Amino acid sequence: MSNGRAPTSHDVARLAGVSQSTVSLVFRGASSGRVGERTRRTVLDAARELGFRPNADARRLRVGGPRMVLIAVPDIVNPFFARVFTGARAVAREAGFQVVLSVQRDLDSVAADVAGQQIDAVLACSLEDGGRPLEDPVPAVVLDAEPPQGQGSVRFDIAPVLTELVGHLHRLGHRRIAHLRSDVRTATFRERTEAVDAACERHGMTRVHASCALDTGSAREAASALLAEHAGPGGRPGFTAVVCDDDVLSVGVYKAAADAGLAVPADLSVTGMDDVDLATAVTPELTTLHLPGEELGATGMRRLIARLERGAERGDGPRARAGQAAGARSGSAETGTECVRLPARLLVRGSTAPPAAGG
Amino acid sequence: MSNGRAPTSHDVARLAGVSQSTVSLVFRGASSGRVGERTRRTVLDAARELGFRPNADARRLRVGGPRMVLIAVPDIVNPFFARVFTGARAVAREAGFQVVLSVQRDLDSVAADVAGQQIDAVLACSLEDGGRPLEDPVPAVVLDAEPPQGQGSVRFDIAPVLTELVGHLHRLGHRRIAHLRSDVRTATFRERTEAVDAACERHGMTRVHASCALDTGSAREAASALLAEHAGPGGRPGFTAVVCDDDVLSVGVYKAAADAGLAVPADLSVTGMDDVDLATAVTPELTTLHLPGEELGATGMRRLIARLERGAERGDGPRARAGQAAGARSGSAETGTECVRLPARLLVRGSTAPPAAGG
DNA sequence: GTGAAAGCGCTAACAG
DNA sequence: CTGTTAGCGCTTTCAC
Numbered sequence: 001m002s003n004g005r006a007p008t009s010h011d012v013a014r015l016a017g018v019s020q021s022t023v024s025l026v027f028r029g030a031s032s033g034r035v036g037e038r039t040r041r042t043v044l045d046a047a048r049e050l051g052f053r054p055n056a057d058a059r060r061l062r063v064g065g066p067r068m069v070l071i072a073v074p075d076i077v078n079p080f081f082a083r084v085f086t087g088a089r090a091v092a093r094e095a096g097f098q099v100v101l102s103v104q105r106d107l108d109s110v111a112a113d114v115a116g117q118q119i120d121a122v123l124a125c126s127l128e129d130g131g132r133p134l135e136d137p138v139p140a141v142v143l144d145a146e147p148p149q150g151q152g153s154v155r156f157d158i159a160p161v162l163t164e165l166v167g168h169l170h171r172l173g174h175r176r177i178a179h180l181r182s183d184v185r186t187a188t189f190r191e192r193t194e195a196v197d198a199a200c201e202r203h204g205m206t207r208v209h210a211s212c213a214l215d216t217g218s219a220r221e222a223a224s225a226l227l228a229e230h231a232g233p234g235g236r237p238g239f240t241a242v243v244c245d246d247d248v249l250s251v252g253v254y255k256a257a258a259d260a261g262l263a264v265p266a267d268l269s270v271t272g273m274d275d276v277d278l279a280t281a282v283t284p285e286l287t288t289l290h291l292p293g294e295e296l297g298a299t300g301m302r303r304l305i306a307r308l309e310r311g312a313e314r315g316d317g318p319r320a321r322a323g324q325a326a327g328a329r330s331g332s333a334e335t336g337t338e339c340v341r342l343p344a345r346l347l348v349r350g351s352t353a354p355p356a357a358g359g
Numbered sequence: 360m361s362n363g364r365a366p367t368s369h370d371v372a373r374l375a376g377v378s379q380s381t382v383s384l385v386f387r388g389a390s391s392g393r394v395g396e397r398t399r400r401t402v403l404d405a406a407r408e409l410g411f412r413p414n415a416d417a418r419r420l421r422v423g424g425p426r427m428v429l430i431a432v433p434d435i436v437n438p439f440f441a442r443v444f445t446g447a448r449a450v451a452r453e454a455g456f457q458v459v460l461s462v463q464r465d466l467d468s469v470a471a472d473v474a475g476q477q478i479d480a481v482l483a484c485s486l487e488d489g490g491r492p493l494e495d496p497v498p499a500v501v502l503d504a505e506p507p508q509g510q511g512s513v514r515f516d517i518a519p520v521l522t523e524l525v526g527h528l529h530r531l532g533h534r535r536i537a538h539l540r541s542d543v544r545t546a547t548f549r550e551r552t553e554a555v556d557a558a559c560e561r562h563g564m565t566r567v568h569a570s571c572a573l574d575t576g577s578a579r580e581a582a583s584a585l586l587a588e589h590a591g592p593g594g595r596p597g598f599t600a601v602v603c604d605d606d607v608l609s610v611g612v613y614k615a616a617a618d619a620g621l622a623v624p625a626d627l628s629v630t631g632m633d634d635v636d637l638a639t640a641v642t643p644e645l646t647t648l649h650l651p652g653e654e655l656g657a658t659g660m661r662r663l664i665a666r667l668e669r670g671a672e673r674g675d676g677p678r679a680r681a682g683q684a685a686g687a688r689s690g691s692a693e694t695g696t697e698c699v700r701l702p703a704r705l706l707v708r709g710s711t712a713p714p715a716a717g718g
Numbered sequence: 719g720t721g722a723a724a725g726c727g728c729t730a731a732c733a734g
Numbered sequence: 735c736t737g738t739t740a741g742c743g744c745t746t747t748c749a750c
Binding site: 048051053055056057058059060061065066076077079082083085086089100101103116117118119137138216248251254258277278280281282283 | 407410412414415416417418419420424425435436438441442444445448459460462475476477496497575607610613617636637639640641642
């Protein structure tokens with residue numbers, strides 16, 4: 001057996017009694033009309049016996065491979081990010097790019113994943129604040145986050161719809177609300193806080209708040225504490241609605257409300273953000289903000305690719321390699337380097353109602 | 360500017376007025392004590408000006424990269440598969456492997472993803488039946504599916520716990536149940552049907568069934584149809600419990616029950632499988648089978664790596680490349696090629712209760 | 719139909 | 735401290 005080294009096409013050639021280039025021809029599939037059937041068999045048998053697999057690195061060094069884009073998300077188990085990834089991946093593949101996934105929370109870790117791989121571009125979603133921009137001159141687009149200098153970004157236009165949400169609660173008659181925030185330190189969540197605060201101010205609504213981790217258990221505890229702390233007259237809570245930074249948190253609030261003997265929405269209105277499966281699974285179904293994750297990913301990837309193509313045309317893009325495989329996208333005038341906002345939508349469902357008369 | 364070709368270390372060397380190997384030294388980080396600070400700066404500046412990035416393919420061809428394992432799942436948005444991926448990925452990285460994700464439903468598509476990449480091993484989860492084994496001699500382990508010839512597999516030991524589940528319903532007093540099946544054609548779901556059938560038989564319970572796609576909407580429709588079709592005396596359904604192949608389906612059944620004016624669990628008991636977030640988010644919380652996804656992925660990956668290391672020792676493993684980076688795993692006697700079963704667990708929660716007296 | 723030879727861009731001795 | 739040199743394994747003309 002081979003002494004530890006992986007078998008090469010040379011080894012196969014020697015065993016088959018042919019030249020190395022013949023082995024190459026056979027494995028390239030270019031054997032028809034060039035290599036005899038007998039020889040082909042011999043080569044294949046020899047290869048099988050040695051467990052030969054062509055070295056992809058060597059092949060790519062020679063011919064150039066498809067271009068690769070790295071997609072980074074902070075947490076692939078979260079269905080929201082999974083959808084962002086799915087949307088971005090679909091666009092990338094359509095355009096002939098290979099996709100590599102990086103599950104990391106900050107830009108520095110993403111940079112580490114980029115190193116050592118032949119990455120042509122990076123799409124990074126919801127990274128934590130801080131972290132220097134990539135030192136490599138790799139084009140990047142960030143999603144749902146503050147764009148680093150000179151890179152494009154795509155995010156949700158969340159302020160208007162959040163204003164609309166607070167207006168919806170105000171119209172129902174709510175005057176004192178609670179805001180259950182995520183303690184994740186990203187730009188989106190800061191924006192959400194600002195927008196809720198501003199809207200409350202405008203409507204002259206009272207607001208209390210708490211922060212917790214992005215899971216149901218933490219939200220349940222935080223909401224219970226909030227309920228206990230701000231107990232109003234007659235055992236009723238000191239607020240009549242809870243605005244949550246995320247659907248997952250809303251589920252925790254449902255639990256906390258049930259623990260306290262409060263009915264949703266009769267005693268307490270609850271709202272979420274994201275519109276994941278959870279939102280329609282619970283009873284009553286959750287009034288929430290629809291944040292189109294797939295579209296976020298797809299839009300970001302389209303801009304990234306547009307920038308890549310533009311760079312390639314100008315001839316100064318990094319590694320314009322062979323095998324273009326231009327996708328079937330009709331050209332749009334995106335430059336890929338600005339900050340775009342995607343519209344969000346308010347979905348009114350069963351979890352919001354006028355506050356109880358006694359509230 | 361460069362005429363389309365990506366700049367190489369040679370280009371940088373020429374511009375900086377140094378030799379190509381100096382450029383290499385600088386970029387390898389081995390410059391300290393070997394390259395003067397002045398030269399270093401010059402090289403870096405030249406590189407920046409040209410937009411130079413070292414060619415990773417060439418580098419890997421020379422020194423060998425970390426080994427790579429491909430993890431395939433049918434759907435990354437499904438939190439269950441996302442957890443499998445997460446568990447497997449953690450083990451792989453711990454052992455110094457790079458991970459590439461492939462989202463594909465059948466083995467043939469996975470094989471296409473393997474081609475052209477330097478993949479050393481494949482971990483494939485819940486693939487659809489059929490499809491030839493990989494033609495490349497790549498070690499593989501399949502998860503939650505029928506193992507192809509000579510490859511290892513890890514799956515849940517679902518029959519006993521399903522028997523326990525049916526027994527639980529029987530003990531509560533249920534005698535006529537419905538089984539809402541997934542129409543996905545994989546081995547697990549066939550096993551689930553067999554196990555439910557067998558258990559019902561043993562207890563002398565009547566069983567009706569329907570199949571639907573793995574989403575809440577389809578389940579809701581299917582359950583409504585089932586309810587209508589098997590209407591019993593006095594407007595009550597012809598069955599008192601619904602066993603679902605997946606938590607997602609259970610949510611659809613909750614909705615259908617509500618549509619029909621039936622209370623869960625008073626009028627209808629419901630059970631799921633998987634134990635995803637959904638299971639505890641709904642009211643009442645769902646009685647379900649806990650299927651440890653992360654553990655499935657982790658166990659599969661451990662076996663795969665064990666097989667790889669064993670092959671490397673024997674010297675006939677495919678491409679035993681440099682840079683071993685052996686992880687901190689204590690040696691276990693796994694051979695990696697058998698079929699293992701992971702225990703599942705019955706979680707009794709609020710969605711199962713004795714049938715209504717009139718039922 | 720098959721073989722010989724020239725690199726792809728980079729790293730790693732070894733000289734200077 | 736820096737330059738010279740010899741490949742890594744594969745693809746691809748170009749001869750035979």
